[in-house]
Amino acid sequence: MRLVILGAGESGIGTAILGKKKGYDVFVSDFGKIKGNYKEVLIINEIAWEEEKHTEDLILNADVVMKSPGIPDKSPIVKKLSAKEIPVLSEIEFAAPFTDATIIGITGSNGKTTTTMLTYHLLKSAGLNVGLGGNIGKSFAWQVADNKYDSYVLELSSFQLDGIFKFKPHIAIITNISPDHLDRYDYKYENYIASKFRITMNQTEEDYLIYDADDEAITEWFKTHTTKAKLIPFSLTKTFSEGAYIKNNKMEISINQEEFTMDTAHIALEGKHNMKNAMAATSVAKLMQIRKSTIRESLSNFQGVEHRLEKVLKIQNVQYINDSKATNVNATFFALDSMNTPTVWIVGGVDKGNDYNELMSLVREKVKAIICLGVDNKKIIDVFGNVVDMMVEVSTMNDAVRMAQRLSEKGDTVLLSPACASFDLFENYEDRGNQFKQAVKNL
Template sequence: MNDFNKKNVSRIVILGAGESGVGAAVLAKKQGFDTFVSDISEIKKSHKDILGKYGILYEEKRHSEEQILNADRIIKSPGISNKISIIEKMKERNIPIISEIEFAGYYTKAKTICITGSNGKTTTATLIYYILKYAGFDVALVGNVGKSLAMQVAEKDCNYYVIELSSFQLDGMYHFKADIAVLLNITSDHLDCYEYEIQNYINSKMRIIQNQTKNDIFIYWSDDLVIAREIQKMKPTVTFYPFSEQKQVGVKAYTENGNIKVETANGMFSMPQKYLVLRGKHNLYNSLAATAVAKLLGVKDEMLEHSFLNFKAIEHRMEKVAHIKGVDYINDSKATNVNSCFYVLQSMRTPIILILGGVDKGNDYSEIEGLVREKCRALIFLGVDNSKLHDFFDGKVNVIYDVDSMKKAIQYAYKIAQEGDTVLLSPCCSSFDLFQNYEDRGKQFKKYVCNL
């Protein structure tokens, strides 16, 4: 990509001074642009230190129009809403707004493996990175997990990037192209940010294949009806590489007779499914996608098998925290939508005390109703406003508690748990009512469990 140059761009303003924004600022400064950073909140000291090191001007706790609206380009951090007034004024002045990923893509020739989906993208991206790193690739894990792509490009450009992409990052991408695009699934999520129209959210997810050609690869879950419908509508000119649990016509990665199988140009790869340390059907799908990427990039069979045998689950994703008095405590704080919780409940084989709640994003809890009725002995609603949870679940589970802190949630769970139960934090909601983020929520869960 080479259509971003100093003939039409001299001043770049970055909105947001988190990981993404600071990375974009450093890359912009190194490329010789007049660079300014603005954050409506207080900037972390570590990020201020980086900005100071490179002599980048910034402001915090405000957005000054005189400093922002004279930009030739705006790089917006993905967490910033499109509805704030400064964004509206940028649009009125036709100032182009792009994402940090889009900007960084102009300054690297690396091969890009891009992963998105409503659920499973962090696990899949981390697994792909782990496999490629073990196989000796010059690779970095960036995007919605790991470092910002811009910072990595600015400091040490790699030959390969595994990039986890949220819908918000995809919204700000226009010319960026994935060499390998992985789309795991599309289910209802973030509808509060998409005018409560699921098609708007679907359109964002499908942007992962924009700009791809026949020489690029699109790996996707063939059983996802939404993806299948969008493919029929878009008719993209890409090389398709679908995966499924079962062998089907046209599917390239699947399971058969207890083995994971991937069809490649160089023959068939086969590995016992029991090698997968990640359990649950959702992790089987993640593993199939990761295996397809690895084999398409030429990873040797023995290296791939070693990676699966040794890979550890990521923090806050079905993370077993403790076994206390015959009760398992599992931290699945990263389950910020209903579909993610569905797969976890589906994989459980014990009675469950489920902790859920937070900021509702337009959730439809009917997806987990059957599993909750079947498997949950009790529900603990953890949030500032639990009214929507009560509206749906009251009368469907005998025991329901309301709490406004993680400490209370664990106290109640410990009190009612019986030997053989699982206390599961799988909230279905975002965390910003009581916690800084899902990591903070998960860490508090672990803290209070370990204090029992």
């Protein structure tokens, strides 16, 4: 069996290792340059590879192809593979049959990293032998090749779900759905929604789907679609006989005739959206039969996720917050919603078809100045130009932070929450967040 891997990033290299271990004839092809450390791994494992090109003769003879989530279906080589009816899978689809572990799959437009990390923290603190993968950490395929975990918590993007056919998590979570990555879905929101719901398409009556019952797109989907999985909703406003909700400042969860309650004041994460993440993760912990005392302790000591509403420093009584992971409008909505002081907002980057009007009421209420940090800021300026007193354009993170210091005064917050991808000026959102933190430390 010939396995061809397109893209030599974390998921590609992990799949190559697993494929080699399982006796496939493996070939890795990357249209860009392969990072030095990954190249070493390929060489040590005697896996054939090429970079800065896709040689068709070496690719179109594949029995199966694993495509990196970053490569769109529209790319010429993928179209040629489709024309020849060669199956093109995601890493998750390829690796899943090689493990008997219980899989918890988490998707959503926002909150999925926090929910994934919190779920992993809950299970690991309870002493479970658990792996963390998908969109974060070491690739799932690599872990399946090297480790023997009893369960995995996987963060799954819509791109990864587009490449699944038989994959089924025992427990699936959809944190929420809001327009994102529409450039990859022909600018059709319904295509993106359908992609998220692929997480439950193979689930059976023995499996569970945990979802946000306050979410409009999710509720609409359920009006015309079904899943076999047992449904566990969570909500900030509704109550359920089976599900999770907040009532009188208490998180209440009822699953399989078992009750769990916890005062929300004792939960380490702050903000309404984080209550939802906590309800989703705790529902998993209950399904995995983790003791109540362990759950309470883990919820109260969880540290949060880097680049997600991360408090950096307070300088001259101005709080600097790094929310670089907010790569869409919905994520920035949560960030602005949780601001309690006048805010200097750093925004901008590569726009994925954003509608900034959704932020209008929050910007009017909370934002005193906007700093645009992007190559093309026209859309942001058009929408908010008349709404805030100060609007400044900068092209480096250092300039953004220095300008923010000038525009802020005691008691204010400086918030980096870009609502956009980072690829115009930075390598990725981590690089953007790290540059912000460094610039703040240099003030």
